[in-house]
Amino acid sequence: MFDMMDFSMGDSTGDSGSAQPAANGPYIPEASECMRCGMCISTCPTFRLFQIDAETPRQRIRTISKILVEDAPISDEERGHLDNCLQCRACETACPSRMSYGALFDQAKAKLHQTGFPSWLAGLGLRLIEHKRRRRMLLPLVSLYLRSGLQKPLRASGLLAKLNLAVAERLVSEPALGSLAGVYPLAKRARRKGRVALFTGCLAEHFDRATQRSAIKLLNTIGYEVVVPESQVCCGAIHQHNGRSAQALIDKNIETFYALEVEAVIYTASGCGAMLSEYQGEDQETAGWFRRSAQDINEFLLAHWPANLQPAASNLNVAVHEPCSQRNVLKNGRAVHELLRKIPGLNIEALPDNQLCCGAGGSYMLSHPDNAERLRFAKRQAIEACGADVVVSSNFGCTFYLNADQAETALKLVHPLQLLADRV
Structure with a gap:
């Protein structure tokens, strides 16, 4: 995959010129070539937390270089500092050389995943994200639990902590159990401008229903029929950032939305949008169509807002x-x-x-x-x-x-x- 992406640092990495790109690999500069501008360090949230050099993008790039270029083992300490990264990608916007840190990080995590063993909880979470039907079967139980009055005694018992579920339990809120309709047509006398599809995501489909209904209402108001395909799946971001392959999810979404013949694929969550905007598929034509069609709801509404x-x-x-x-x-x-x-x-x-x-x-x-x-x-x-x-x-x-x-x-x-x- 390296030869498909441009990781060139240009001429601004320093004066030693010692670093060389590996065959078909990313260009990762030596530490001595760093410009020492400090821009990536000051924007990194984990550096703000720990105030140590090991928690900076620069040091994580050294670890990524070991994994991807040198094919060398890394220590548990290096792995820990790498895993601490939030993937906020603030370092990319600050870096004068525009190193593609996010792509390198995902590739390093994918390689590490080949030799690692995920926890049972992480594996279960990813499976629920992948499979809509299983997720929907679980949600009524979540709703029942939240209404049962069992939260306080169960938290006090310590059982949730023993099962590593304490954090997840404190985050959960009341889910929407029903599904959105497949099509939201315009009112009979409304002036029709076009037809768009709504990307609902995985967890947002159940826990952000108010936003999705607001999006549908606004799109209808400005003249667009809204299609919500049942066969769409998670965007794949959580899988990719945790070293798993998201390609099956990517391919499924491209196939689903390409078949609809819509003017745009609208997303309401910028986290999903960041992933959708970088989709790559086996069929370059359909993948390219998807990237062009994926549009942020705020930008789409602005571009098509009626003057009256x-x-x-x-x-x-x-x-x-x-x-x-x-x-x-x-x-x-x-x-x-x-x-x-x-x-x-x-x-x-x-x-x-x-x-x-x-x-x-x-x-x-x-x-x-x-x-x-x-x-x-x-x-x-x-x-x-x-x-x-x-x-x-x-x-x-x-x-x-x-x-x-x-x-x-x-x-x-x-x-x-x-x-x-x-x-x-």
Whole structure:
């Protein structure tokens, strides 16, 4: 796969010129060639936590070089520091040489996975993400548990901790048990502009239903029929970032949406969008079509918003949380601000410290709960101090994690679509 990607560092890596690319391999500079600008270090969330050089992108690149280029074993300590990475990809945007850290990290994790053994819990989680039918069979039990009153005694018993389920249990919320309809047509007298498909994701399909219904309402309002294909599957991001192959999921989504003959594949979660925007498949034509068709809901609404559609006014103070996937991969955070400006009277500000990851990181909140909690605490402090009436975020994973396991009176995050849909 290396020869399919450009990892060239150009001429800006230093003056020694000692590093050479391996055959069909990525170009990874020697430590002595680093520009020492410190930009990647200052943006790395785990460096913010630990303040040691081992928790920096630069040192992780040395470990990745051992794995991919030198084919050398790494120590348990090096593996631990590599696994601590949240895959926020802030280092990519800061690096003057634009090293493709995310792609290198995924390839290194895939190689390590060949000789590793996942925990039973991780294996179960990935299987549930892969198989929609099994996931739907489990969700009624989750709903029953949340309503049964068993949470407090079960937590007190210590059984959840023994089963390594304590963190996951504290994160879970009431799921939507029913499915979305296959097609959401326009009202009879509405002017039809076109037809789009909605990508629902895996967990978001059940735990972010309000956002998806808001997306459907807004798309219908501006003249688009919405198709929600039952055969779509998880985007594959969690598999890929944990060293598993996501290709079967990628191929299934490309096949499913290509057959629909729609103008766009709309996603509401920037975490999914970051993965969808980089899809590669065996058939380059259909994979290319999918990458071009995958569009962020905020950008799509902005591009097709009718001039005569005026949302109801509001005087709310809104803080915009910018997810890492939106900031560092999609790079379209301004679309949220511009879309919310459609609401007259709204006061919109960026949430302070937006560049710092919230700690969710896909499955990171489960695999590294202590690190994730420290980052979440800092993000919650920023939210509490911002003085906003509402905080919005365009990524389901961030809102799910930041809203979980906190007081009912605390400020909750919502998707910006919900604000807009309530006012049209």
